[in-house]
Amino acid sequence: MSEWSPEIERLRAREDEEWLRVQDNYCGRLLAYANRRTGDLQASEDIVQETLLGAVRGIDDFDRAFTFEQYLFGICRNRTIDYLRRRKAQTIQVGEDDSGFPGLEALAHSTDTPSAIVRGRELSSRARGLLGEILKEWVEETWEQGEFIRLCVIEALFSGGWRNRDTWKRFDLRDETAVAGIKFRAIKRLKQLAAVRESGNDLLRYLAAAEEGDHRLLDVDVRNVWREKRLSCPGRHWLARLVAGTLDEGPSLFVSFHLDEMKCPWCQANFDDLARRDADAELDVVMEHLRESTMKYLRPEGESAEA
Template identity: 55%
Template sequence: MSDWAPDIARLQALNNDEWLRVESTFCGRLLAYAARRVPDAQAREDIVQETFLGALRGIDNFDAVYSFEQYLFGICRNRTIDFLRRRRVVGQGQEADSRDAPLAVDQLLFEGTTPSGIVQTADAADRGRELLVGVLRQWVQETWQQGEFVRLQVIEALFSGGWRNRDTWQRFGLRDETAVAGVKFRALKRLRHLAEASDASGEILAALAAVSEEEKSHFDFDVAVTWRLGRVSCPARYWLTRHLAGDLKGAPEEFVKFHLEEMKCPWCAANLDDLERAEEDSLTPFLESLRQSTVQYLRSRSISGEGS
């Protein structure tokens, strides 16, 4: 069972029904995400409204390497950070998702870079990170299907959590640090094999080599950031529903708990908060307002000849 995903072609065609279903499906989880950072209810609603408007404006440039939910959460995250910055919360010592901040262009520069070189380097890094997301996700799905949930937790702890080998082996009941290194070695070997099939430039291989050497590659791929922003190991909402209902057992339940409680995934926490919402009707007034503004925007685009 998988989560519902909208028809991107219909969204790009500015289909009213598809956009309204998007709002009713994702509104609650976006509000829950914003609520973890923004205490003011009206500000949270403004952030979510801006998120859907941003999604509407940018849908023609949707990148299929990410899911639509990732697309929405990415916009919501940026709008939330913008709000916190405007309120000077960041300046007061409360960093807004700083660990997930995307690489700035100046982090990709090296001495003697020209303006055109800056753009080319940034574009190449973006393409490389997209390929890396795909490879990591493929490995996660493969590992999940094999039922190797301890291996999955170990690699998430190392790659996404930044744990050291010595911090990992006791947590997962492994023999010693050498056992952790072995899990990491085999995972990297498989990831390299998957990368060879999709990475003509070789940049993913360089990034994975940097992980194994605990260094950074030329394009400064940060595998931890790529893992988190790509949400490569986030369980589908179906699994979160089963976790909440108490009918998810065994190794899958252990992984979901680890992902939520120890990796502290903000996206899955927001989904869980939304699922736990006791009074769904509390969203009705805001959803109605949201729908009105969306329909108005879609009509304005249709009148101008941009949609159908």
């Protein structure tokens, strides 16, 4: 089962079928995301409805530098925050997941471009793109090698901003230098991956500085790239296997760490969606409501889809 994503041109043409497919594919996880934060299914349904309508309205400005799922979740996150602010009489932590979606605030408001998002950072946007590619490659090869502890450690350091001291204790490593060693080897490998790429020069300089202990770089750029690009997010089928209890120990260690300790909001939403999918008939009713409202929006006259 590979991850489906819609054809943007068909969405822009307001094709009902493609929008309904969007709804069938993403509503469950959007609903799970909103419900986890609001604890209120009715409010969550409203949020998802607003999210879908916002997605239809904003699709002409969709920026292909992001995935469609990021686009949807960015809108959903803002609608959720709006809702929680309105309900602020209650002691809900609105800022609780603010760090979960770096850069998406701007995306959902669709006024800022990715270059505005990266403005003020050390790396040029091209170098950031390359950084994303080599990190992705590193994650993939580490996953294929079955080195899940290593993957957890690097995720904790790069994405979670953990200190070496906390990291070795969490993973029962020998001592702090074991963590430093894993980090050192990862950066070394990243340099190799950067070196074989065209125009990877400023990235190489950057990695060399990181290798010599300039952690400022790792703290800002790597963390943001790692999270924005969802570099370590397991595909939905891995989450499905975790839900079903059929995931092997290694990947299960990493996926659970990613969900429970890194608290990845995307994967949590997917996980919740998968976990309740079979059990929860209530969701079917909500899905049916959403389907009707989206159709009404797409076809104001109830007949044909007009642009």
